[in-house]
Amino acid sequence: MGIDLGLQSFAVLSDGERIESPQPLAKAQRRLRHRQRLHSRKQRGSRTRRQSAAGLARLHRRIRCQRADFLHQATTDLAKTKSVIVVEDLSGRGMIRNRHLSRSIADAGWSEFRRMLAYKTHWYGSQLVVAPRFYPSSKTCSTCGQGKAEMPLGQRVFRCAAWARCARGAGLGGPPCGHTVVSGVPQRGVAPLGT
DSSP states (O other), X not given: OEEEEOSSSSEEETTSOEEOOOOHHHHHHHXXXXXXXXXXXXXXXXXXXXXXXXXXXXXXXXXXHHHHHHHHXXXXXXXXXXXXXXXXXXXXXXXXXXXXXXXXXXXXXXXXXXXXXXXHHHHHTOEEEEXXXXXOGGGBOXXXXXXXXXXXXXXXXXEETXXXXXXXXXXXXXXXXXXXXXXXXXXXXXXXXXX
């Protein structure tokens, strides 16, 4: 079972199932901003500032617990139901440098997801495979291995030009119109990600 981590959907499984993220930080952002603004206006060293700091800490803890609860439920379900799980090796530290996406990436908790998945697959007897960071899975047909050298970032769906040939060779009787591959996994009739 291949897992493609993302921001619009937390994860897209190779069978087409999507796991949506609760986005706890994004949902609590307005309340968090308001409490931080009120906290900054309290007089330093006062009792009300200590109370405000405690309320702010409770809100941060609530966000952290919501994220951890979601990640625990998702990883436990995957580790119990899937025998082999393939995840991509993402450079979270490098992606967080993008100032437009850093908050959303941190809110998703991809590295914690992978860490939890590693020990839970060990617990439940399934296997975790980490795909190399620079493997071109989105540009390669999983059936015939044919791929494109370049694929623009705006294009989210790869169509295999040789699918009809490789499907018939494998006895699958593939469609003559071409086969759609989303994140390295062949899919029929799948809409592009992000639509």
